[in-house]
Amino acid sequence: MRTLPVRLDRDHPDPLGVQLSTQVRDLVLAGTLEPGDRLPSTRALAADLGVARSVTEQAYDQLLAEGWVTAQRGAGTFVASGGGPRTVTGGGRPRPTAEPELIGLDLGSPWIDPRHAAGWRRAWREVSAASAPRGYPDPRGIPALRSAIADRLARTRGLAVDPDEVLLTSGTTDGLRQLLPHLPAGAVGVDDPGYRAAYETVRAAGRDVVDLTPGEPIRMDRLGAAYVTPAHQHPLGHVMPAPDRLALLEAARARGAVVVEDDYDSEFRYDVAPIPALAALERSHVAYLGTASKSVGPGLRIGWMVPPPGLLAPLVALREQTYDMPSWPTQHALLTLLREGWVDKVVRTARRVYADRAPRVAETLAPHGTPASPAAGMYSTWLMPPAAVHKAREAARVAGFDVAPLASYCRSARISGLVVGFGGVTDAELDRALAAIRRGLEG
Structure with a gap:
């Protein structure tokens, strides 16, 4: 554990937590702190600096959010990356430096305000104190979590469903993978450009893919299903117009096909009100997929599916045999985060x-x-x-x-x-x- 050579100035215009995070960041960039160095605990550092523990917690949370440090449960906080020169002592050869990892401006990583870190930690503390089920949990998912998601879908997406119609998944592609064996025969239409993981999931299942052109009406005569992102086309960002939505649903009914709706980030509209879910217009031929990846984080690997009523029973029956569901701790943590309004x-x-x-x-x-x-x-x-x-x-x-x-x-x-x-x-x-x-x- 390293003693940090930092000094906080109470007369400085920057808050103490900002001063601390800035100085630690500078120590990493200068090479004074190296990858793998363990930092003092927030309690020990607060005592050393003569400040409230909330100051050191705020600084560590900010450094964690920016990727400068990592937190290992039960072990402490460690330097994750450094940007400055390394001093070589003695006559040895310099250690080879790894190619710096690029920061991705990607589509799937959400912003989680560091000020909300305490709620995240509370959720996992509750998981650790809860009693795990003695056997395999409900194949559809924890009943209380399915009820909370059903309430949320009704409140935010205008989609009224019974909790027993909700199936917990390990994310959108997992939901699609589970759906594919039960979809009608025929190729699966996928937008081009579109979500790459969906295309690969369909191909891995042995289904043919037909490229769909975003913004053009979808012909269902050759398709058993169409995978779409109607609220926010991925990655062009279009909203599927209302006439095209109605035409797609009518074509699916006429063909006996299924529309797979990936509703991946509908909560984040800031220009207009959230676009209603396609499944709110038609349940019998729409399989609805939702995810916590864009709100809670992709690493949690949890989502939900509301299949057409005719596919619910076979999906549940297969899950009863395969136990293909998210882990119980992850489900319990999401339940706590939803209940607490996090x-x-x-x-x-x-x-x-x-x-x-x-x-x-x-x-x-x-x-x-x-x-x-x-x-x-x-x-x-x-x-x-x-x-x-x-x-x-x-x-x-x-x-x-x-x-x-x-x-x-x-x-x-x-x-x-x-x-x-x-x-x-x-x-x-x-x-x-x-x-x-x-x-x-x-x-």
């Missing part, structure tokens, strides 16, 4: 942050590209020539950031642009990334 608070905070960040992205990219759709959620997509995409990505990479080209979401489509995620980074990181992208585009 998820609602995180969503509200993130929505405000995204509403602030989207115009900053637009200010950088508007002179060089065209938005694919109005800004919403935690990313925005910009159409621009391949040469501009290359310059922007290279400049971002030099600055330590990875920005995805729109082409990486395409199969047969030929569309060029940038997809800029702004959820899983700090404001300072976003500003550095945008400055680099601007230099590349203007160079």
Whole structure:
């Protein structure tokens, strides 16, 4: 454990917690603190500095959110990364340094305000104190959690379902994987450009894929199912127009097909009210998939599925044989987060942050590209020539950031642009990334 050479100034305009996190960050960048170094506990550091423990907790939470430190349960807090030079002592050879890991401006990492960290920790403490089931839990998921999700779907998505119609999954692709054996025969339509994991999941199940063009009516005559993201097309950002929604549902009824609705980030609209779920219009031919990845975090690996009534019984029967469900501790933690209102608070905070960040992205990219759709959620997509995409990505990479080209979401489509995620980074990181992208585009 290292004693930290830091000094806090109560007369300084910056709060004590900000001063502490800044000085620790500087120690890492200077190489004084190296990867793997253990930091003092928040209690010990607070006593050493003569401050309240809340000051050190706030500083550690900020450093954890920015990726400078990692917390290992029962072991302590450790330096995760460093950016400064390393001093070589003696006559030995310098240690090889690993290639610095790029910070991804990806579509799937949400913003979790460090101020909400205490609620997260409380949820897991409750898990540790709870009594685990003696055998395998309900194959559909913990009943209380299914009830909480059913209430949330009715409140936020206009989707009225019975808790017994909700099945817990290990995320959207897991729900799709479980659905595929029960879907009608025929190919599965997937948007192009579209969600890459969905395409790979369909292919891995041995089903043929038909590329669908976002914004064009979907023909169901050759399809057994169509996988769509109607509230916020991934990754172009379009909202499926109401006439197209009705036409899609009518085509599915006529064909006896199923529409798989991935409702991945509908809670994060900040331009208009959330777009109602497609399943709220039609239950008999729509399989609804939701996820906690964009609100709680993708690492939790938990989501939910509301299948068409005709598919519920076979899905449950198979799960009774395979026990294919999320882990009990993860389900219990999500239940606690929902009950305590933690998820609602995180969503509200993130929505405000995204509403602030989207115009900053637009200010950088508007002179060089065209938005694919109005800004919403935690990313925005910009159409621009391949040469501009290359310059922007290279400049971002030099600055330590990875920005995805729109082409990486395409199969047969030929569309060029940038997809800029702004959820899983700090404001300072976003500003550095945008400055680099601007230099590349203007160079």
